[in-house]
Amino acid sequence: MNQVVWSIAGSDSGGGAGIQADIKAMQSFSVHCCTVITALTAQNSLGVEALNPISTEVIESQLQALVTDMPATVIKIGMLANVQQIQLISEHLKHYKNTWEVPPLVVYDPVAIASSGDLLTEEDTVSAIKECLLPWVDVVTPNTHETQLLTGVYLIGPSAVKEAAQKLQSYGAKSVIIKGGHWDYPSGYCIDYCLQDTHEYWLGNEKIQTPHSHGTGCSMASVIAACLAKRYPLKDAFILAKAYINQGLKAAVRYGEGIGPVAHTHFPVNLADYPQVIEAGSWLGDELDFDHPSNFTMAAGFAECQSKKLGLYAVVDSVDWLEKCLAEGVKTVQLRMKNTDDATLDEAIASAVMLGQKYDAQVYINDYWQLAIKHGAYGVHLGQEDLQTANLIEIKEAGLRLGVSTHGFYEMLRAHNYRPSYMAFGAIYPTTTKDMTGQIQGLEKLEKFVPLMADYPTVAIGGIDVSRAEQVANTGVGSVAVVRAITEAEDYPSAIAKLKQCVEGDSEA
Ligand SMILES: Cc1ncc(COP(=O)(O)OP(=O)(O)O)c(N)n1
Numbered sequence: 300m301n302q303v304v305w306s307i308a309g310s311d312s313g314g315g316a317g318i319q320a321d322i323k324a325m326q327s328f329s330v331h332c333c334t335v336i337t338a339l340t341a342q343n344s345l346g347v348e349a350l351n352p353i354s355t356e357v358i359e360s361q362l363q364a365l366v367t368d369m370p371a372t373v374i375k376i377g378m379l380a381n382v383q384q385i386q387l388i389s390e391h392l393k394h395y396k397n398t399w400e401v402p403p404l405v406v407y408d409p410v411a412i413a414s415s416g417d418l419l420t421e422e423d424t425v426s427a428i429k430e431c432l433l434p435w436v437d438v439v440t441p442n443t444h445e446t447q448l449l450t451g452v453y454l455i456g457p458s459a460v461k462e463a464a465q466k467l468q469s470y471g472a473k474s475v476i477i478k479g480g481h482w483d484y485p486s487g488y489c490i491d492y493c494l495q496d497t498h499e500y501w502l503g504n505e506k507i508q509t510p511h512s513h514g515t516g517c518s519m520a521s522v523i524a525a526c527l528a529k530r531y532p533l534k535d536a537f538i539l540a541k542a543y544i545n546q547g548l549k550a551a552v553r554y555g556e557g558i559g560p561v562a563h564t565h566f567p568v569n570l571a572d573y574p575q576v577i578e579a580g581s582w583l584g585d586e587l588d589f590d591h592p593s594n595f596t597m598a599a600g601f602a603e604c605q606s607k608k609l610g611l612y613a614v615v616d617s618v619d620w621l622e623k624c625l626a627e628g629v630k631t632v633q634l635r636m637k638n639t640d641d642a643t644l645d646e647a648i649a650s651a652v653m654l655g656q657k658y659d660a661q662v663y664i665n666d667y668w669q670l671a672i673k674h675g676a677y678g679v680h681l682g683q684e685d686l687q688t689a690n691l692i693e694i695k696e697a698g699l700r701l702g703v704s705t706h707g708f709y710e711m712l713r714a715h716n717y718r719p720s721y722m723a724f725g726a727i728y729p730t731t732t733k734d735m736t737g738q739i740q741g742l743e744k745l746e747k748f749v750p751l752m753a754d755y756p757t758v759a760i761g762g763i764d765v766s767r768a769e770q771v772a773n774t775g776v777g778s779v780a781v782v783r784a785i786t787e788a789e790d791y792p793s794a795i796a797k798l799k800q801c802v803e804g805d806s807e808a
């Protein structure tokens with residue numbers, strides 16, 4: 300379904316920020332932007348000359364026109380010029396949240412200070428924002444100046460950023476993204492922080508040196524709104540917004556005598572524009588004083604797979620099935636046993652490794668990395684949570700390949716920190732093999748992941764069968780991993796032959 304996002308914001312006559320930026324940013328993510336204009340600013344690249352707030356009656360009539368015909372999946376709010384506007388919008392948000400069948404998500408970018416340094420709102424709006432508006436906001440995206448203005452916390456370091464985010468949550472905002480574009484900490488980097496319910500994370504990249512950054516705040520919040528409208532998780536929306544801004548800053552040019560606008564381009568396609576997920580054990584993590592879990596080991600750069608394309612990848616829960624797949628010529632297999640006692644596991648993993656040698660195939664062991672090392676498996680496959688607990692140094696030093704599961708852009712970039720041997724994307728389609736609620740990626744996202752991770756062997760998993768394998772392979776992914784398409788097939792040798800044909804172009808099928 301085509302998604303509608305409303306932008307409630309001011310018009311920038313210079314065309315770089317406000318409504319004008321919002322429309323372009325949302326367009327880049329194929330989302331339709333409806334507008335409710337709150338002020339007609341007279342500004343150019345040198346500064347703001349006049350604000351010209353729109354009356355609450357006119358704002359109300361714009362809302363009224365949209366509500367009956369084009370309700371929003373997400374409402375993005377930018378400049379609200381006075382207390383009356385904040386109260387009006389808050390009342391409407393309350394109504395929409397309480398009465399719409401699908402209540403809209405609300406992204407609020409508290410536009411208080413333009414990149415020129417001009418104050419864009421009346422001073423007494425601060426308490427109205429905190430008391431009336433923030434309780435209806437799902438994601439608030441202040442820059443450091445706005446954070447200080449709203450919270451009174453002076454952002455001298457990472458712990459102050461966390462304290463300020465908690466304060467914004469205490470005013471009612473569900474998630475808080477504090478943008479570090481104006482924060483030179485660590486020097487030369489742009490570090491952003493997100494507090495999502497109780498979960499926190501940081502994204503960072505080297506600062507892009509350009510004076511032409513007008514409209515970055517509005518554009519970033521608009522991309523977040525557009526991605527939320529497409530039902531991307533906030534983590535992915537945040538990643539894509541940062542990548543879009545980085546891409547736009549690199550392409551930004553001057554139009555007037557002063558600060559030019561961030562460029563509006565397209566869905567970010569270059570890995571170099573994506574931020575890093577900052578983790579304990581990384582240099583940026585150390586700079587930000589991250590706590591390490593006591594037994595945490597960070598390692599990166601695992602042994603390479605035998606080839607860039609892993610072909611048909613059978614994921615099975617017994618040695619019996621493993622051997623059947625190997626006998627049919629499957630060269631990449633995984634033993635994925637759950638809820639099994641230690642003695643059985645030990646024996647099964649030893650047998651799986653021997654079968655791999657017998658059939659000259661690559662056997663990966665899911666979860667049980669110690670037993671995989673003990674028996675000399677070709678590799679291990681780990682999930683995102685396992686990265687925190689497995690001894691990655693031991694796996695790397697033992698020369699085992701490491702495959703990592705990812706479910707979205709955030710997890711993909713997190714996995715990239717470890718430079719694993721291959722990268723798996725899932726679940727592509729709904730599956731009954733495992734509970735993947737909220738983690739279905741679809742082909743559209745797979746098409747984005749594969750070129751971004753072009754340096755890795757890539758694997759698609761989840762709900763793939765003979766009828767879907769070809770379209771999955773057409774995304775350029777080098778391997779298709781399946782469970783039921785083999786183990787529940789009426790004629791598994793025939794299923795394997797057909798899957799191999801789709802994935803590897805094997806002519807024997
Ligand atoms: C090839 C491949 N991709 C993803 C998975 C899922 O692994 P994980 O996240 O560790 O979840 P479980 O399989 O342990 O439930 C996989 N096994 N193989």
Ligand SMILES: Cc1ncsc1CCOP(=O)(O)O
Pocket residue numbers: 725726729730731732733735760761762763780781782783784
């Ligand atoms: C283990 C796993 N990880 C993501 S989806 C999935 C299950 C894939 O099973 P199926 O091929 O039967 O859908």
Ligand SMILES: [Mg+2]
Pocket residue numbers: 665666680681682
């Ligand atoms: Mg696992």
